[in-house]
Amino acid sequence: MSTVSDVLTAATVALGKGERTRARLLEIAIRRFAADGYRRTSVSDIARAGGLTPAAAYAYFAGKDALFKAAVDADAAALIDKARAAEPADAPVREQFGVLVATLIERVDEHPLARRVLAGHEPEVVGRLLDIPSLKALVAKNTQELAAAQKTGEIRADIDPALLAEGLEAVVLALLMAYL
Secondary structure (H helix, E strand, C coil), X not given: CCCHHHHHHHHHCXXXXXXXXXXXXXXXXXXXXXXXXXXXXXXXXXXXXXXCCHHHHCCCCXXXXXXXXXXXXXXXXXXXXXXXXXXXXXCCHHHHHHHHHHHHHHHHHHCHHHHHHHCCCCCCCHHHHHHCHHHHHHHHHHHHHHHHHHHHCCCCCCCCHHHHHHHHHHHHHHHHHHHC
């Protein structure tokens, strides 16, 4: 079972020093924000844990909010990637969606920061996270898959696939929040 740390480490092998440093800061930020929360975690603590000066961390992230958002996105993206990888490739879109939801629920505990946010432990920042790139990419991919399913007759053609994908995103987030 791979963790966010494994994914980030594997992804940074071929990167330059700056990209590796940024990935290391994200890895530390995920762990620290997950363990201590947004309010009790400082950029300085994360930078020092990464062997950097606090000022150096600001070369990679504009501030604490940007670092938190990037950390949540990295953790959520790793969770989403695992769930997407579990989907049966040639199955109908409805079955793929069911597997996606089941895998997200099954694997959310492996992603501590995503879990913390979904569990409602960061209410003052959760609203800013609906824009994270991993969620936007998931909605875009689901939109494409739903549009393709409409062409084959699997999904009704009179429903806007983009609106349906956004609705499914809301349902999945609500299910994960209720689960946690």
